[in-house]
Amino acid sequence: MAARDDIGVYDITPFTQLDFPGELACIVWFAGCNLRCAYCHNPEMVRSVGEKPWQEVLAFLEGRRNKLGGVVFSGGEATLHPHIVRFARSVKALGYRLKLDTNGTRPKVLKALLDENLLDMVAMDYKAPRNKFRKVTRMRESLWDNFQKSLRMMVAGNVPFEVRTTVHTDLLDVADVAQMHADLEACGYRGSYHVQNYRHGPTLGDMTRQDAVLQVAALPVGQKVRVEFRNF
Numbered sequence: 001m002a003a004r005d006d007i008g009v010y011d012i013t014p015f016t017q018l019d020f021p022g023e024l025a026c027i028v029w030f031a032g033c034n035l036r037c038a039y040c041h042n043p044e045m046v047r048s049v050g051e052k053p054w055q056e057v058l059a060f061l062e063g064r065r066n067k068l069g070g071v072v073f074s075g076g077e078a079t080l081h082p083h084i085v086r087f088a089r090s091v092k093a094l095g096y097r098l099k100l101d102t103n104g105t106r107p108k109v110l111k112a113l114l115d116e117n118l119l120d121m122v123a124m125d126y127k128a129p130r131n132k133f134r135k136v137t138r139m140r141e142s143l144w145d146n147f148q149k150s151l152r153m154m155v156a157g158n159v160p161f162e163v164r165t166t167v168h169t170d171l172l173d174v175a176d177v178a179q180m181h182a183d184l185e186a187c188g189y190r191g192s193y194h195v196q197n198y199r200h201g202p203t204l205g206d207m208t209r210q211d212a213v214l215q216v217a218a219l220p221v222g223q224k225v226r227v228e229f230r231n232f
């Protein structure tokens with residue numbers, strides 16, 4: 001999917017202590033996404049075009065410079081925004097550290113941000129092994145190939161980053177998670193692998209309540225990539 005000129009910022013969370021390690025931060029939520037994960041908890045944001053103009057975001061950031069140290073670009077998928085690099089420059093010019101939450105499917109945009117040293121941290125979703133990518137995201141497998149380019153770009157660089165997978169047992173099983181973990185070890189990733197259990201709520205795909213949880217005890221204990229579980 002090409003970047004669209006008509007998508008914008010959906011909302012701002014003015015304060016978070018949880019989403020940017022080591023920083024008091026705000027979250028800028030970008031509208032729109034190029035995936036349609038059935039378990040997505042942000043269906044309105046994904047379908048929105050975003051009503052908040054960037055100037056309003058900038059004015060907010062200018063007013064919080066003495067209170068916040070970090071800004072998180074999240075969504076939706078922030079890298080879809082046609083002016084994301086310019087936005088990142090303006091955030092950095094205000095003295096903030098910048099974290100990007102991304103599904104990794106737009107490696108050219110990620111590279112543009114990295115080439116200008118605009119990112120201080122990246123969190124990337126590993127949605128599924130390639131053979132389950134369409135089932136989880138309801139989009140074509142070529143986007144998984146894009147994700148792999150992003151993953152390898154991050155591994156080759158020196159910007160701190162983390163990888164995470166959301167699990168609903170209707171979509172992924174232990175073997176899938178083990179396969180992604182093995183791929184992370186093989187590609188040279190040496191951070192933590194965050195495996196988070198699906199939490200039931202309104203979703204993009206009308207997911208049913210999960211009646212089983214991943215049998216985490218069956219996962220291999222990584223020697224190089226530590227698995228950290230959330231919501232289990």
Ligand code: SF4
Nearest residue numbers: 033035036037040076
């Ligand atoms: S969960 Fe999937 S559909 Fe929802 S914002 Fe993230 S990548 Fe997009």
